[in-house]
Amino acid sequence: MSIAEPLTQPKQHEVSDQPRINDFVIHVATVNGSGSQSANTALLRAIMQMGIPVSGKNLFPSNIQGLPTWFTIRVNKDGYLARKDHVDVLVAMNPETAHSDVMKVPAGALVVYDQPLKLDSLRDDLTFYAVPFNDLVKPVVDMPKLRKLVRNIIYDGVLAWLLGIDMESLEIAIQKQFKRKPKAAELNIKAARVGYEFAKDNLPAQNKFRLERMNKTENKILIDGNGAAALGCMFAGVQVVTWYPITPSSSLAEQLSDYMTRYRMDPETGKATFAILQAEDELAAIGMVLGAGWAGARAMTATSGPGISLMAEFSGLAYYAEVPGVVFDVQRVGPSTGMPTRSMQGDVLFTAVLSHGDTQHIMLFPNSPEEIFDMSLEAFDLAEHLQTLIFVMSDLDLGMNMWMSDPFQYPQKPMNRGKVLSAEDLEKIQDWGRYKDVDGDGIPYRTIPGTHHPKAPYFTRGSGHTEYARYTEDPVEFTKVLDRIKKKYEKARDILPAPVIEQDSNARIAFISYGTSHWPVVESRDILRNEHGIETNYLRLRAYPFNKQVQDFIDAHDRVYVVEQNRDAQMLKLMRMEFTPEQIAKLRSIRSYDGLPMSSEHLLTHFFEQEKA
């Protein structure tokens, strides 16, 4: 081991008596379907409204109503967005889980709870705040059904007073939350005020966890990754969208549908410049993408693991017949149905070679709403340029959680529609072969149906074909096309989004991650530098297949930790498939696969374990 300082384990978390300002975790335990989602998002927004960096993660069950759900808000003045393992402020609203929720929090934490649950007798090392939610909601509204829905927003008011959120920020946040429902906004604000007043009059003040205004969120937006992807697709000019509902990808297609009906109806005719179709299953969804891509449209589908499994056969056809299309895989926990509402980077290895025979696919790995917006634009350009499927590998954490983000940039470039020959082009060309390499980049020229020229039509098939798109079983003709497709794939390495490399020290240790695994790495590297004096370098992958920089990066280090959220070290396996034995020998793995977004605590624990070994 070549580290200067002796390595220590990460510090065990405990809540100290020092006041903690703008750096703690609020954990809200409620029942699914009880209106807690609006209360939680409003809370998140209110904190953001105060200029304090914040992130929220929703741990929800695969159920519509009645099962426990948790929402974790991390307030962090330094802007770390990764999930934290510990809890500082607990809001216990769910009788089913209240007991175990309380038992799990560290000593010194605050617990706001629904009075009838009588939680204060459980532990004496916590500060309890009993709130009679049922009594408080009564004067707010008469209808029992509405009472149930606004009951939760009362804890926003309680927390506002307890932690120092100013009511103005909270009210703005609630207004935004119910932008299109002024009645609901009014009612919720009323309820939040009741909570605030109650707390002010009845609860002892505390000084351990405080929120104080900052100016770090100016101009920031709050959006989930699926919404960001939807916007990217709309601005990419997507024409055909087909999908089959599956958590956590449905909200991508649904938000896209909302945006498109708002912004993509032709003002001149009132008609749609797009087609969005809910297919009968994922086989049909991907088939429609292929049909549309073949006919010259920008087409996409959004799905998750089980859908990816069903799309295997068509994906191979797209690869071999060279049909463009974009597939969003918002990954969830597998194997099988797994945990549908939990997050994982579990489809990476499977998707890389999705389908039988020699099939290879291109994947992009966005880590933030901003990046998935940009990558959505890029994915359509790449798909049409390379005439193949582009898989955008998001996950539930990115897709369904709300993220603070800079506003998105309007597309800089015109669309790249790839090598498409028009009737005029064909007139000038002597000899056109659909699957011929003309430019040396492995990318052939195509025509689209409806092109009025006798040379234009060709027959697209998944069976053996020649450079002229004719059926063949001839070994030479067959391999010629297959080798050319391989060449196209190899050349693609240099035009895919390059890795983001932070290599400004002579550090011997490095990290590689991708997608949402990025967030615990950022925080862990800072902790290693600031608390342990360990410098590290970092490469964040943004695309597969890898480009040369990845190998150079590994060469420049002694130990490289590949951080990812799956059990089988899937990305590391893909590296093993093509890197040198020397490079492979340097690779180590840090993984999590429990369905929760990886925390820096988890990352560092496994880092130190291996550094010691």
Added chain:
Amino acid sequence: MEKTTNASSTKTRPQKVNRIGLDLNFYKGEKTTLCAGCGHNAISERLIQAFYEMGVDPYQVIKLSGIGCSSKSPAYFLGYSHGFNAVHGRMPSIATGALLANRSLLGVGVSGDGDTASIGIGQFVHLMRRNLPMIYIIEDNGVYGLTKGQFSATADVGSKLKTGLVNEFPAIDTCAMAIELGATFVARSFSGDRKQMSAILKAAIAHRGLAMIDVISPCVTFNDHEGSTKSYAYVKEHDEYLDEVNFVPYFEDITVDYEPGTTLDVELHDGSHLLLSKLPEDYSPFDRKKAVQRLMEAHEKGEVLTGIFYVNPDAKTLFDIMHLHDTPLVELPEEKLRPSREVLDEIMDDLK
């Protein structure tokens, strides 16, 4: 691209042309690789004829298929149209995507009974109910031709395989099903009935909506029947020089010609009989209930009823339902597809 025919052939000998000035050769495809006498070939011939006679612009046609002998046939007609040979049973989704992308194209899909009624039944069902404007042909031989003669789901109860296996499961009537599902043009014909096939195909080309045509199309190689003098087994037994594996008997195309309102007993290559029955001339194809009843009655009598059972020319198509732009989506300029900078600013402000 090499083609069996091309436009320049008109130079050498003046020929009859259709209303858009193209001769019949322009509608032909590559040489068939299917068995001689296969019903599928006769259907290709009829398609060539119908598209020629209707004066359809071949550049505006897309040919689509799944997998099977039947699904190979798009290579054998309309050589100047784009074609897409998809995966087994999934042609409807390819067609849907392609036609949503470009609604000005005329889609003609060719499937088999295996391709449609087994592996592809899901996509078939949803294609019918969406009323996507296209022609969907099932080349129906009651067997899986390409995988060498297993039963399909349209095989009649009691029909027998070469292996002796008897089908015990009821046949799916794709026409009755299509009517039930909301298809707006449903017909059945026989590959050997030139006159009726041509008439139905032309009506289908003219139809605004989904036109589903189930064409009984005997497989000369695997539609076998024990005891038949023309059965595979019989010929094999009586001809010692045959290469058993590759042996395919040669048959002439069967053609029939019979009047509306009558029935006709056709002897197939394997000696089995097909009792064809034609709807009478005064049959009104606008009543769904009656259409299904007619099909059921014929079924009970052991007859294969043919003709156009049901037409609804006024139903909303998928394009109507989706408020799809009249200009094909693929022809819309970039300005119509990418909203302005102001729109992005507006959305960003909304998210702050």
